[in-house]
Amino acid sequence: MQEPDLSDLKAFIAVTQARGFRHAASTRGVSASSLSEAIRRLEQQLGVRLLNRTTRSVTPTEAGQRLFERLAPAFSEIATALDAVNLFRESPTGTLRLNVPSIAAREILPALLTRFLAAHPGITVDVGTNDTFIDILAAGYDAGIRYDERLERDMIAVPIGPRVQRFVAAAAPSYLTARGTPQHPRELVDHACIGHRFDSGVLAVWEFHRGEEMVRIEPNGPLIASLIELQRGAAIDGLGIVYTFDEFLRPAIESGKLVPILDDWWQSFSGPFLYYPSRSHMPGPLRAFVDFILDRFPAPTKNFRP
Numbered sequence: 570m571q572e573p574d575l576s577d578l579k580a581f582i583a584v585t586q587a588r589g590f591r592h593a594a595s596t597r598g599v600s601a602s603s604l605s606e607a608i609r610r611l612e613q614q615l616g617v618r619l620l621n622r623t624t625r626s627v628t629p630t631e632a633g634q635r636l637f638e639r640l641a642p643a644f645s646e647i648a649t650a651l652d653a654v655n656l657f658r659e660s661p662t663g664t665l666r667l668n669v670p671s672i673a674a675r676e677i678l679p680a681l682l683t684r685f686l687a688a689h690p691g692i693t694v695d696v697g698t699n700d701t702f703i704d705i706l707a708a709g710y711d712a713g714i715r716y717d718e719r720l721e722r723d724m725i726a727v728p729i730g731p732r733v734q735r736f737v738a739a740a741a742p743s744y745l746t747a748r749g750t751p752q753h754p755r756e757l758v759d760h761a762c763i764g765h766r767f768d769s770g771v772l773a774v775w776e777f778h779r780g781e782e783m784v785r786i787e788p789n790g791p792l793i794a795s796l797i798e799l800q801r802g803a804a805i806d807g808l809g810i811v812y813t814f815d816e817f818l819r820p821a822i823e824s825g826k827l828v829p830i831l832d833d834w835w836q837s838f839s840g841p842f843l844y845y846p847s848r849s850h851m852p853g854p855l856r857a858f859v860d861f862i863l864d865r866f867p868a869p870t871k872n873f874r875p
Contacts, residue, residue, distance in 0.1 A: 573614050578640055580607035581619060585637045586707050589627050593709070595697065661853030662691030668705050669714040671797070673841055674698045676816045677714070677730040685861050692854045700795070701768045705845075711855045712845035716838070726842035727859060728866045735837040736775075737815045739827040743807040751810075754784040754834055761809030762788035763800045775812050777834035784834070788812070801827075 580593075583604070587593035590601040597604070612619050619633035629637055669678065674696060682694055697710065705713045714729060744761075751757055754777040765773040765788075772793065775786040790809045794800050797817050804811035805826045811818065821827040843862055845855060 573611050577607040577611040577614075579644065580604050581611055581633075582637065582641055582644060583709060584608060584620065584627060585629050585633065586641075586709055588707075597709070598695065660689050660691055661857050663852065663854045664693045664695055665712075665852075665854035665858055666695045666697070666710045667712055667714065668697045668699055668703060668708065668710040670700050670716075670841075671698050672814055672816070673714045673730065676814075677841065681729075681862070681865070685858060688861070689854075689857055692857065694854075694858075699768065711852060712843055712858070714841050714843055716841050723847065724844040725847050726844040727862055728840065729843040729862050730840050730866070732840045732866075733837055734840050735815050735835050736812055737818050737822070737829060737835055738775075738777075738810060738812045738831045739804065739818050739822055739829050740810045741805055741807040741826065742828055744804075744809065745828055745830070747807075750828075750830055752831075754786055754831060757786050757810065758789070761790040762786070763790055763803055763809045763811045764788040764793035765797070765800060765813065766793050766795050768795065776836050777831065778836050779834050 580597075580603075583593040583597055584590055590604050594601040594604055608620060617632045618630050619636060621628050621630055667678075678696065682696075686692065686694065697708075702715070703713075705711075717726075748760060751760060754775075757775070762775070767773060772787070775788055777784045777786070792800070792803050792808060794803075797813060800811050800813065801817060801821060803809065805821055810830070811827075818827055822829055843859070845851070845859070851859070
């Protein structure tokens with residue numbers, strides 16, 4: 570039997586972890602067809618089917634699961650051994666894979682990554698954007714960015730970005746002239762509200778707080794979208810009221826294209842965290858990024874391990 574190529578074995582691990590060719594391909598920066606060919610070649614060499622493929626999912630066979638359970642720790646040890654060389658460099662090299670929500674990709678990471686990569690020219694940062702919660706380890710990421718309530722309990726988390734954020738409600742002057750300005754969140758049931766749908770398919774509920782009072786509104790209006798630029802543009806054009814991150818709406822508010830409403834009810838919440846698994850050896854690129862973040866957002870690190 571011909572000895573399998575190590576790259577084919579790595580492809581098998583990636584597809585098994587991701588439970589799919591497309592997700593694994595995006596994580597590894599290769600095409601799904603190349604991964605499929607690697608798996609076909611590996612199965613042919615071993616003489617056994619390793620993965621069950623359907624149009625909806627990819628799962629390991631019994632043979633595939635046994636192979637994965639032995640290979641994954643071995644390749645992890647190899648990666649750890651190779652990364653140990655970074656200790657002897659002035660600046661580490663390698664790839665840092667991050668999974669972040671769209672708000673972080675647009676408003677937080679650009680300025681940080683520009684400075685980080687200038688300080689560490691040997692590091693490549695591979696950013697995946699996802700607004701739903703995923704298992705970052707299973708998906709092949711080193712770390713992620715999420716908000717406090719969505720962090721896994723066995724993760725280490727350090728603050729990144731603004732420590733307090735808020736949602737802002739606003740509408741175009743033309744809309745408010747035509748429909749009136751609501752004075753209480755409950756009045757929104759009689760207004761056109763532009764809804765946000767998460768990648769999971771769930772429609773976001775609007776929450777408003779004032780003192781001890783909280784009001785929850787299910788937005789009802791002519792538009793529901795996952796893309797914030799579409800929501801903002803529709804609001805500017807007078808289609809309805811939008812309620813989302815202050816950072817997204819602030820330029821339009823300052824220019825007068827949108828008018829803030831219900832400002833004493835806006836929801837404030839704690840800012841995001843960079844989170845990563847607790848382990849004895851942290852890859853060099855991740856260690857460098859964590860140190861870089863701690864220098865800019867000095868605050869106690871959270872350990873969510875129960």
